[in-house]
Every structure is written in structure tokens, then in C-alpha cells.
Amino acid sequence: MLHNVPQDLQTLGADLRALRKARGLTLTDMAEALDRSVGWLSQVERDKSEPTISDLRQIAKVLGVPMSMLFGQSSAPAHEQGYVVRAGARRPMGGSEEGLVEELLSPDLTDDFEMVHSTFAPRSTMQDAATRPTQEVGYIISGRLELCIGGQAFSVGPGDSFRIRGEEYHWANPHDEACVAIWVIAPPVY
Incomplete structure (x- = not known):
């Protein structure tokens, strides 16, 4: 089930696409590095499919980023950020x-x-x-x-x-x- 994301926050798919492009990787390059199909990766980047934890671990490795970059964003009120997670x-x-x-x-x-x-x-x-x-x-x-x-x-x-x-x-x-x-x-x- 895909999570509802406020319009002002980037989605996981948009983040992955931006990271992939910033590293000069095509969809084909990235899909091959992940041993996945281009279609699957395209669906992930368009938020039509959610990758598993193992997929995210592999994506983070290929992109050279920490897994934390792939977490969804918190929507806590400003005064609770850093203190409370509802x-x-x-x-x-x-x-x-x-x-x-x-x-x-x-x-x-x-x-x-x-x-x-x-x-x-x-x-x-x-x-x-x-x-x-x-x-x-x-x-x-x-x-x-x-x-x-x-x-x-x-x-x-x-x-x-x-x-x-x-x-x-x-x-x-x-x-x-x-x-x-x-x-x-x-x-x-x-």
C-alpha cells in the first residue's frame, strides 16, 4: 500500500529518479546494477510500486547513499520534531x-x-x-x-x-x- 504524501514533500520515486540522474545512470544502468527489470524500476520511480527493504538496501548501495535518505519524511509539528513520534x-x-x-x-x-x-x-x-x-x-x-x-x-x-x-x-x-x-x-x- 502506498502512503499518502503531502504535495509539498518529495516522493520516494522522485528522490530515486533525482539521485539516479545526478549520478549519470540511465534506467537501464540502474536496473542492471539491481538485477531488476527497467519496467520495475520505472514503476518504483513513478510511485506505482514500492520496493522491499532488501531492494532499498541494494538501491542505496548502488546510489552510494545511506538508507536514511530513502525513508519517508516525518510530518510532526515543528515543536515535536526531534522529541516525539506519533x-x-x-x-x-x-x-x-x-x-x-x-x-x-x-x-x-x-x-x-x-x-x-x-x-x-x-x-x-x-x-x-x-x-x-x-x-x-x-x-x-x-x-x-x-x-x-x-x-x-x-x-x-x-x-x-x-x-x-x-x-x-x-x-x-x-x-x-x-x-x-x-x-x-x-x-x-x-
Whole structure:
């Protein structure tokens, strides 16, 4: 589902198109670097399709930008900016094609860490295992998640927490219920 964006804010697609053009890349160049079709990339740039978290990670890498540049913009009133994030005003990250939708809980990315609200759809799985130069702690609010951290398999559920310290990890939610988790990541990767 695409998010409604106030008219005065740039959309993700417009930002991606501007970044791509600023780097002298054609749609074909970028699509090839992402191992995606030109049609898919064109739909993303026209806000007709939302990329997954894994897609955004790859796009950021190809464009040489931090993931935070690809977050939606916050619409907090001026006096709350930097202090409060309202439930309906979280900055979304990625589409639900992969089965993971993340929202930034931190007011911004200026701290030594970030907090992210993650919703893993039923029967979803991470496209590719990842390794990040971070320390991360996750807390499961509801549902169950199957994790592989540093080659070890874990099944976590409500009230469980886990830590990832620079190890390769992969997640899957093979269950019929969504899993909701809160992650604290240091340093911020988005």
C-alpha cells in the first residue's frame, strides 16, 4: 500500500529518479546494477510500486547513499520534531512485497542508535541473508519469528529478545500470524 504524501514533500520515486540522474545512470544502468527489470524500476520511480527493504538496501548501495535518505519524511509539528513520534506519523521504510514493513520509531537519525518497529507478514522470509557492522537487539511483541544468527537457528516469540553483533543473519515468519518486533540498532544503519 502506498502512503499518502503531502504535495509539498518529495516522493520516494522522485528522490530515486533525482539521485539516479545526478549520478549519470540511465534506467537501464540502474536496473542492471539491481538485477531488476527497467519496467520495475520505472514503476518504483513513478510511485506505482514500492520496493522491499532488501531492494532499498541494494538501491542505496548502488546510489552510494545511506538508507536514511530513502525513508519517508516525518510530518510532526515543528515543536515535536526531534522529541516525539506519533503512532500515525512514523517514517515508513519499504513495501510489503518481501513481507517486512519497517517504521522508524526514533525522532530522527542523529543519535548513536535507532529504534525501528518491524512487522513481518505471515509466511514471509528475508530475500537474502545480511551482515551489518552493528550491534542490534530485537524484542518480539507478538507472533513468532525464526532467526538464523551466525549459523545458529532460533525460534522467538512474544516477550523474547535477541542480539545480533555483526554476524550474518536471516529471518523467516513461516507462521499464519504476523510478527511484530522492536529493534534497537547501533550505530544507525538507515
